[in-house]
């Protein structure tokens with residue numbers, strides 16, 4: 059069985075294609091959404107998902123979230139004093155947890171997966187995702203662009219033929235725009251664009267900044283220690299504004315109440331700085347596909363943050379139509395991943411769906427341009443594969459050395475859309491020696507540079523000196539490289555040796571983390587009550603008596619619900 063995984067910035071999901079349909083698999087708490095959060099508890103044991111998310115507020119120093127934004131970066135996440143992880147390793151822990159959920163559900167070992175990535179993920183980030191899967195003991199059978207997955211879920215769901223979709227995917231940390239066309243069972247990605255540092259989190263951040271600005275006699279430094287508390291308030295406020303005309307953020311510090319009431323229209327005004335950033339990739343995708351907004355048949359919104367009325371209103375205004383929202387925006391991508399997993403496993407029910415995809419950005423090399431005679435401009439980007447070329451693709455360009463006395467040529471590989479390479483992302487470099495036979499006439503030596511881009515979005519560069527039969531292959535030296543089997547083994551061992559709690563204790567851990575989160579949020583009398591409740595619950599857990607624990611779980615859950623309900627007054 060191949061599983062389909064939506065490895066999200068905020069939440070992750072796992073689904074399978076079974077009996078002709080996609081089924082979402084619940085985690086050990088019975089939930090379909092597993093927060094992409096990892097924490098280390100006081101015993102040094104690893105928590106993943108809801109219980110880790112609760113600890114974002116009570117134990118921020120021991121907890122990591124939103125790490126998808128740092129895939130392939132050198133950033134290290136320090137969790138407590140004893141643990142340090144890369145974003146790849148943290149993602150591997152989330153993947154391991156989803157794998158375990160699928161195995162518990164299916165009653166069999168799972169080794170293969172289709173994993174979704176933002177369309178705008180670059181080569182390094184895609185490779186980092188593959189590395190994470192390997193560390194989790196999963197073989198990636200296909201990396202699938204998230205909007206493509208979402209469109210597949212919609213396309214199959216509605217059985218629309220000859221239809222042009224615009225998929226707008228606003229997750230916690232990424233915004234992806236994809237234009238797809240479905241005709242005669244063939245789904246073609248016509249264009250994709252996006253911004254991988256724009257998401258629901260930015261709206262939360264605006265609320266945090268808005269709140270701080272409103273508080274008299276305090277400055278940003280004052281709020282520094284309370285940022286994670288404020289984040290929780292801002293997140294709740296943002297969600298509340300999805301259903302209500304107004305919401306309040308409030309926080310009590312040293313018996314002083316700081317609060318801010320915000321209306322939906324004030325929120326809309328606050329979000330204005332983000333609007334242009336949404337407009338740019340949408341315009342770019344439509345222009346690249348040589349389409350007009352009017353010719354779109356459907357606009358599909360996916361990702362939890364598209365629930366926000368401010369976002370929906372903006373899109374309706376921008377695109378002149380109401381978007382389709384038939385599927386749960388949190389589940390659409392995972393459903394698409396499961397469909398793709400079914401396709402990979404060659405499930406007969408999906409035979410007729412063929413998928414084509416495009417390169418989401420241009421890739422090329424830096425060149426020197428002769429602007430006028432003897433006047434040169436260096437570092438000019440020369441694209442070999444242009445943005446939105448249908449993939450897999452292989453393109454070749456011929457270059458010539460600039461000077462006769464040159465002994466070597468260095469090719470720097472870049473991706474991006476800027477004219478000058480310094481504004482693009484460098485992927486790697488390759489130095490080609492000019493053969494001795496060409497000494498003094500290097501300028502006449504044609505050098506063929508071939509770029510091959512596969513369906514997983516991985517780039518291979520081959521350089522061929524046509525006159526001398528010499529061949530070079532690209533060695534990507536920057537960013538995430540494919541790990542050697544030894545490196546994967548080391549990481550896998552590191553993760554396997556971490557202490558984790560048994561699956562059947564997941565609910566207890568989650569309740570404890572939730573109680574501790576409430577303790578961190580409250581003060582005074584409520585804190586005393588919570589402290590007593592936590593102390594009592596811990597002694598029940600220590601008793602290891604399943605019957606007592608079950609009874610305690612139900613009692614404490616009721617008490618915690620009461621505390622949480624009071625939140626809204």
Ligand code: AMP
Nearest residue numbers: 068069229230258259297300361362363
């Ligand atoms: P994803 O990465 O797709 O899980 O997106 C999660 C993002 O959606 C986060 O930024 C959440 O704050 C946001 N989100 C989820 N539900 C809501 C809601 N009801 N109203 C506003 N934002 C939401």
